[in-house]
Amino acid sequence: MTEVASPAATRRERERGEAGGATRERNEREILAAAEKIFAAHGYRGASVQAIAEAAGLPKSNVLYYMGSKRGLYVRLLERMMARWNALLDDISVNDDPAEVLEAFIRSKMALSRRHPEGSRLFAAEILAGAPFLQEYLSGELRDWVEERARIFRQWAERGLMDPVDPVWLIFLIWSATQHYADFEAQVLGITGRDELGDADVEQITAFLIRVILKGCGLKPPSAAPG
Amino acid sequence: MTEVASPAATRRERERGEAGGATRERNEREILAAAEKIFAAHGYRGASVQAIAEAAGLPKSNVLYYMGSKRGLYVRLLERMMARWNALLDDISVNDDPAEVLEAFIRSKMALSRRHPEGSRLFAAEILAGAPFLQEYLSGELRDWVEERARIFRQWAERGLMDPVDPVWLIFLIWSATQHYADFEAQVLGITGRDELGDADVEQITAFLIRVILKGCGLKPPSAAPG
Amino acid sequence: MTEVASPAATRRERERGEAGGATRERNEREILAAAEKIFAAHGYRGASVQAIAEAAGLPKSNVLYYMGSKRGLYVRLLERMMARWNALLDDISVNDDPAEVLEAFIRSKMALSRRHPEGSRLFAAEILAGAPFLQEYLSGELRDWVEERARIFRQWAERGLMDPVDPVWLIFLIWSATQHYADFEAQVLGITGRDELGDADVEQITAFLIRVILKGCGLKPPSAAPG
Amino acid sequence: MTEVASPAATRRERERGEAGGATRERNEREILAAAEKIFAAHGYRGASVQAIAEAAGLPKSNVLYYMGSKRGLYVRLLERMMARWNALLDDISVNDDPAEVLEAFIRSKMALSRRHPEGSRLFAAEILAGAPFLQEYLSGELRDWVEERARIFRQWAERGLMDPVDPVWLIFLIWSATQHYADFEAQVLGITGRDELGDADVEQITAFLIRVILKGCGLKPPSAAPG
DNA sequence: CATGAATGAGCCTTCATTCAT
DNA sequence: GATGAATGAAGGCTCATTCAT
Numbered sequence: 001m002t003e004v005a006s007p008a009a010t011r012r013e014r015e016r017g018e019a020g021g022a023t024r025e026r027n028e029r030e031i032l033a034a035a036e037k038i039f040a041a042h043g044y045r046g047a048s049v050q051a052i053a054e055a056a057g058l059p060k061s062n063v064l065y066y067m068g069s070k071r072g073l074y075v076r077l078l079e080r081m082m083a084r085w086n087a088l089l090d091d092i093s094v095n096d097d098p099a100e101v102l103e104a105f106i107r108s109k110m111a112l113s114r115r116h117p118e119g120s121r122l123f124a125a126e127i128l129a130g131a132p133f134l135q136e137y138l139s140g141e142l143r144d145w146v147e148e149r150a151r152i153f154r155q156w157a158e159r160g161l162m163d164p165v166d167p168v169w170l171i172f173l174i175w176s177a178t179q180h181y182a183d184f185e186a187q188v189l190g191i192t193g194r195d196e197l198g199d200a201d202v203e204q205i206t207a208f209l210i211r212v213i214l215k216g217c218g219l220k221p222p223s224a225a226p227g
Numbered sequence: 228m229t230e231v232a233s234p235a236a237t238r239r240e241r242e243r244g245e246a247g248g249a250t251r252e253r254n255e256r257e258i259l260a261a262a263e264k265i266f267a268a269h270g271y272r273g274a275s276v277q278a279i280a281e282a283a284g285l286p287k288s289n290v291l292y293y294m295g296s297k298r299g300l301y302v303r304l305l306e307r308m309m310a311r312w313n314a315l316l317d318d319i320s321v322n323d324d325p326a327e328v329l330e331a332f333i334r335s336k337m338a339l340s341r342r343h344p345e346g347s348r349l350f351a352a353e354i355l356a357g358a359p360f361l362q363e364y365l366s367g368e369l370r371d372w373v374e375e376r377a378r379i380f381r382q383w384a385e386r387g388l389m390d391p392v393d394p395v396w397l398i399f400l401i402w403s404a405t406q407h408y409a410d411f412e413a414q415v416l417g418i419t420g421r422d423e424l425g426d427a428d429v430e431q432i433t434a435f436l437i438r439v440i441l442k443g444c445g446l447k448p449p450s451a452a453p454g
Numbered sequence: 455m456t457e458v459a460s461p462a463a464t465r466r467e468r469e470r471g472e473a474g475g476a477t478r479e480r481n482e483r484e485i486l487a488a489a490e491k492i493f494a495a496h497g498y499r500g501a502s503v504q505a506i507a508e509a510a511g512l513p514k515s516n517v518l519y520y521m522g523s524k525r526g527l528y529v530r531l532l533e534r535m536m537a538r539w540n541a542l543l544d545d546i547s548v549n550d551d552p553a554e555v556l557e558a559f560i561r562s563k564m565a566l567s568r569r570h571p572e573g574s575r576l577f578a579a580e581i582l583a584g585a586p587f588l589q590e591y592l593s594g595e596l597r598d599w600v601e602e603r604a605r606i607f608r609q610w611a612e613r614g615l616m617d618p619v620d621p622v623w624l625i626f627l628i629w630s631a632t633q634h635y636a637d638f639e640a641q642v643l644g645i646t647g648r649d650e651l652g653d654a655d656v657e658q659i660t661a662f663l664i665r666v667i668l669k670g671c672g673l674k675p676p677s678a679a680p681g
Numbered sequence: 682m683t684e685v686a687s688p689a690a691t692r693r694e695r696e697r698g699e700a701g702g703a704t705r706e707r708n709e710r711e712i713l714a715a716a717e718k719i720f721a722a723h724g725y726r727g728a729s730v731q732a733i734a735e736a737a738g739l740p741k742s743n744v745l746y747y748m749g750s751k752r753g754l755y756v757r758l759l760e761r762m763m764a765r766w767n768a769l770l771d772d773i774s775v776n777d778d779p780a781e782v783l784e785a786f787i788r789s790k791m792a793l794s795r796r797h798p799e800g801s802r803l804f805a806a807e808i809l810a811g812a813p814f815l816q817e818y819l820s821g822e823l824r825d826w827v828e829e830r831a832r833i834f835r836q837w838a839e840r841g842l843m844d845p846v847d848p849v850w851l852i853f854l855i856w857s858a859t860q861h862y863a864d865f866e867a868q869v870l871g872i873t874g875r876d877e878l879g880d881a882d883v884e885q886i887t888a889f890l891i892r893v894i895l896k897g898c899g900l901k902p903p904s905a906a907p908g
Numbered sequence: 909c910a911t912g913a914a915t916g917a918g919c920c921t922t923c924a925t926t927c928a929t
Numbered sequence: 930g931a932t933g934a935a936t937g938a939a940g941g942c943t944c945a946t947t948c949a950t
Contacts, residue, residue: 275939275940275941276940276941276942277939277940277941287941287942288942288943291941291942291943296941296942297940297941297942298941
């Protein structure tokens with residue numbers, strides 16, 4: 001990366017002595033992060049472009065210049081979160097070990113919430129608002145994914161590999177339990193009296209959830225993590 | 228019911244030909260219901276008095292006339308929800324049967340979410356925003372309540388009445404699992420392809436949760452409801 | 455005055471055990487006093503009926519019930535102040551002693567401002583606003599009064615009884631100097647570092663003004679008050 | 682004056698075909714002038730941003746865009762007026778000639794009121810309201826200034842250079858007399874039957890005040906202007 | 909007679925967006 | 930390419946007034 005500032009270098013850029021392309025990327029990244037935080041906290045309507053701009057350390061005009069519109073920014077964030085989500089929804093088959101699959105499911109879902117708590121809350125806010133932007137995704141892609149899993153869970157139950165619990169309610173249970181620590185973080189911290197949850201806490205919670213949910217479905221946890 | 232002397236009939240009232248005294252009460256009720264819905268969907272900032280007024284079928288000024296301020300209305304709704312919540316937090320003792328207590332806990336929590344889904348979402352939105360109005364409640368009253376329960380759960384575990392799981396994570400699990408059907412209703416409906424959850428569905432889900440969570444903690448469900 | 459409460463006795467009335475007629479009078483008096491204060495401080499537009507009601511210790515509706523409208527109340531106050539003013543504008547003749555007349559003029563004007571500072575400020579606020587309600591009075595009655603005095607002052611000057619100063623500017627000088635202690639009370643108190651001006655202060659100021667103004671017009675003060 | 686690069690041309694600007702940079706300055710100037718007029722006439726509370734905007738020929742949002750807030754605009758105007766005021770409060774010493782000092786004082790005060798009548802009225806309205814924004818200034822800076830002058834006046838009196846009148850009352854007399862023609866302009870015009878006071882009138886009034894006040898304090902006017 | 913209820917209009921301020929540079 | 934300028938619309942709230950009792 002050379003030190004030659006491009007002719008159209010911005011003030012921020014010039015001050016930091018950066019090259020052009022990097023600035024755009026960094027600005028976009030900062031805007032997205034800031035927006036995710038604000039939208040997560042206050043929802044689509046409650047978020048203001050001004051607040052996002054301040055959190056990103058940029059003028060308001062820039063936010064709209066980079067993102068087109070408040071709506072466009074919001075949609076982009078939702079899509080980014082859905083993409084992260086889809087990335088961990090790998091296929092499973094009837095021949096897999098139920099306990100292993102469920103454990104992996106819980107682990108990866110927990111890790112996603114842990115890595116992207118703002119994204120998790122953004123999604124929660126969207127759902128609270130009645131999912132105006134995600135209606136289609138929920139009753140399309142996501143529904144298919146759930147039904148596919150459900151079919152396999154049912155087959156496992158039929159083969160006596162696990163208790164015959166309703167697989168859809170089971171999926172919701174896992175979702176709610178894992179998202180809780182991101183979505184209700186303020187409540188969790190308030191009640192536990194901490195400033196934040198550390199990695200050890202999260203690992204402990206994950207093990208707890210795996211232990212209780214698997215056992216609750218008549219499965220033996222494959223790894224012997226204490227809950 | 229006698230003809231109680233009452234405030235002046237409003238225009239709405241006259242148009243509908245109603246009796247006098249009921250108007251104020253009805254208006255308040257409608258405003259509270261409308262506000263709970265709007266605040267739940269869009270959070271404190273995202274909700275507008277105009278939107279609440281429209282949902283209540285009243286002029287905007289009227290909402291503020293009845294409720295004083297947007298903030299006051301919001302606080303009143305939060306307090307109402309906290310009161311409902313506190314109403315079902317009866318005491319338990321070490322001598323109680325763990326399975327019965329947990330079942331009752333899950334049942335009552337589920338019933339509360341079922342009866343007041345907007346209130347549950349209102350609470351969720353407040354937590355998403357970082358609990359600006361409930362900070363104190365969370366780290367005060369509610370924390371004490373949780374710790375008290377946790378102590379008893381631990382004693383049960385020591386006596387071998389249930390698995391030695393972390394009681395706080397257990398409480399969070401129950402909370403998240405039961406609230407999920409109110410808070411993420413839009414998602415649940417989208418994925419299950421329904422218009423609403425009926426009483427039968429909710430009873431089925433409740434039984435599922437009781438079954439899985441109790442079994443997951445090494446308890447036998449006292450009633451034999453199939454999940 | 456009997457103790458029998460009239461059938462239509464108000465709540466306030468009943469609480470104090472007063473008869474009907476007295477209440478109305480007292481309420482009117484309190485409203486007028488409160489309104490004078492509020493209008494004086496904030497002008498016609500800046501005053502609110504609510505603020506007046508609060509200062510009078512009555513419900514807002516009552517203020518309008520007694521006074522008809524904000525505008526009507528304001529006009530009534532202006533007229534009351536003009537009436538007070540007119541009460542001290544007695545006739546003078548060329549044969550009067552100039553010094554005595556001017557002294558009496560300064561004294562009575564000062565006393566009026568002293569007795570009704572709110573009224574003086576109310577008038578000042580009206581003038582600041584461009585005298586929308588008093589236009590006619592100023593260029594009619596008051597103008598005539600001024601011109602009449604001016605004629606006499608001029609005659610005195612012609613007879614060598616006083617310096618040939620412009621009588622209109624002289625009248626304005628007296629008005630401004632005497633009203634100052636009411637209209638700019640906040641400034642006077644701030645600069646002198648007092649909480650209020652006492653009777654002694656006012657007497658001292660009056661003597662000062664008489665001394666300086668009379669001497670400035672070539673007149674000997676009739677009474678020997680030190681300035 | 683060179684063609685300085687400047688902010689974007691506004692719609693107003695384009696319509697008028699003006700150059701770029703001047704717009705902002707002109708708008709600010711017009712807003713300040715309009716606001717001074719409106720605040721002077723109706724006080725802080727009675728003034729509305731809408732009215733100011735209309736007087737400035739701009740949309741309401743624009744006024745707030747330029748000035749931040751109604752309060753900020755008001756404070757800025759007060760400070761501007763105080764700055765003008767301070768600009769003419771030059772030091773005096775015991776060795777100066779009392780007559781010359783007093784004449785200069787009256788002249789400069791009169792000129793200030795003449796040049797900035799709206800500012801004078803703005804100040805008057807602020808004082809009428811109880812000086813909520815100027816409390817500190819009055820009992821601080823201004824008080825000190827008055828006391829300093831008073832000390833010198835007293836020394837002059839002790840040396841027999843002028844009558845032993847109370848210097849603070851004298852200062853108030855000069856202030857009230859000179860401000861009167863700005864603050865009570867509507868009254869002055871109504872009574873004198875004119876549309877406005879011309880330079881000649883003001884010069885005449887100034888000479889009158891100098892003559893009467895100086896003579897009233899036992900001083901001979903240095904210049905022989907007839908009142 | 910006196911007052912709480914009710915409301916359209918207006919208040920100051922913030923909003924998302926467009927535009928010119 | 931990036932940003933300050935500008936603004937119509939909407940935000941929460943207060944206003945003076947009307948009405949029914």
